[in-house]
Amino acid sequence: MEMPGLALARHKMVRDQLQRRGIHDARVLEALRDVPREVFVLPDLAEQAYADRALPIDCGQTISQPYIVALMTQALDLSGSEHVLEVGTGSGYQTAILSRLSAHVVSLERHAGLVEKARRVLADCENVELIVADGSDGWEERAPYDRILVAAASRSCPQALIDQLADGGRLVIPLGDSESQVLTTLIKRGEQQIWDTLVACRFVPLVASEAR
Numbered sequence: 771m772e773m774p775g776l777a778l779a780r781h782k783m784v785r786d787q788l789q790r791r792g793i794h795d796a797r798v799l800e801a802l803r804d805v806p807r808e809v810f811v812l813p814d815l816a817e818q819a820y821a822d823r824a825l826p827i828d829c830g831q832t833i834s835q836p837y838i839v840a841l842m843t844q845a846l847d848l849s850g851s852e853h854v855l856e857v858g859t860g861s862g863y864q865t866a867i868l869s870r871l872s873a874h875v876v877s878l879e880r881h882a883g884l885v886e887k888a889r890r891v892l893a894d895c896e897n898v899e900l901i902v903a904d905g906s907d908g909w910e911e912r913a914p915y916d917r918i919l920v921a922a923a924s925r926s927c928p929q930a931l932i933d934q935l936a937d938g939g940r941l942v943i944p945l946g947d948s949e950s951q952v953l954t955t956l957i958k959r960g961e962q963q964i965w966d967t968l969v970a971c972r973f974v975p976l977v978a979s980e981a982r
């Protein structure tokens with residue numbers, strides 16, 4: 771349940787953690803101002819929902835830091851018409867943000883328990899499809915995707931994800947090992963791949979053959 775007392779903390783988070791650090795996409799800021807993060811964290815941690823950090827969720831995973839969610843979403847440059855693939859549903863918080871800012875979201879998660887929980891929290895998001903699957907293979911049935919967001923770290927970007935990215939599409943993924951990772955973006959233009967980096971980050975590992 772959304773907690774009315776936390777609305778102020780949410781607005782403060784957007785101002786202090788996002789705008790002050792340079793998040794400028796108005797639609798992204800609005801989405802983070804609207805989506806109640808407390809609904810996606812463990813009940814005991816609701817009061818910490820707007821803390822400037824990742825928090826533990828079930829299955830030994832984490833809900834990403836709000837700033838990182840905002841930065842990754844901004845990097846996707848969503849106008850509202852996009853077909854999006856997300857790898858690593860986790861709590862479903864990032865999924866809820868993507869759902870507001872794009873036309874359709876396919877979100878993959880390897881833990882069935884997390885998907886079950888996210889399904890309940892995201893029941894009102896009619897443009898979201900949650901699937902229990904190994905996201906390093908992408909989801910061929912619904913490809914190509916205009917945007918791909920990977921919320922778990924890998925040494926290199928799985929080739930299946932690059933293949934399933936539409937021409938002109940954008941992808942964001944944390945690349946590196948368990949010690950050191952960099953949030954990395956890819957723009958695909960025909961045969962050309964334009965790679966860039968954003969900031970250092972720390973994600974749980976993408977547990978899959980290509981990531982080991």
Ligand code: SAH
Binds near residue numbers: 879880
């Ligand atoms: N953005 C999410 C972060 C989830 S953490 C949130 O804010 O809640 C990353 C998630 O990726 C974890 O739930 C983990 O189980 C999942 N994951 C890791 N490897 C995966 C894989 N190969 N396929 C699908 N999901 C994976």
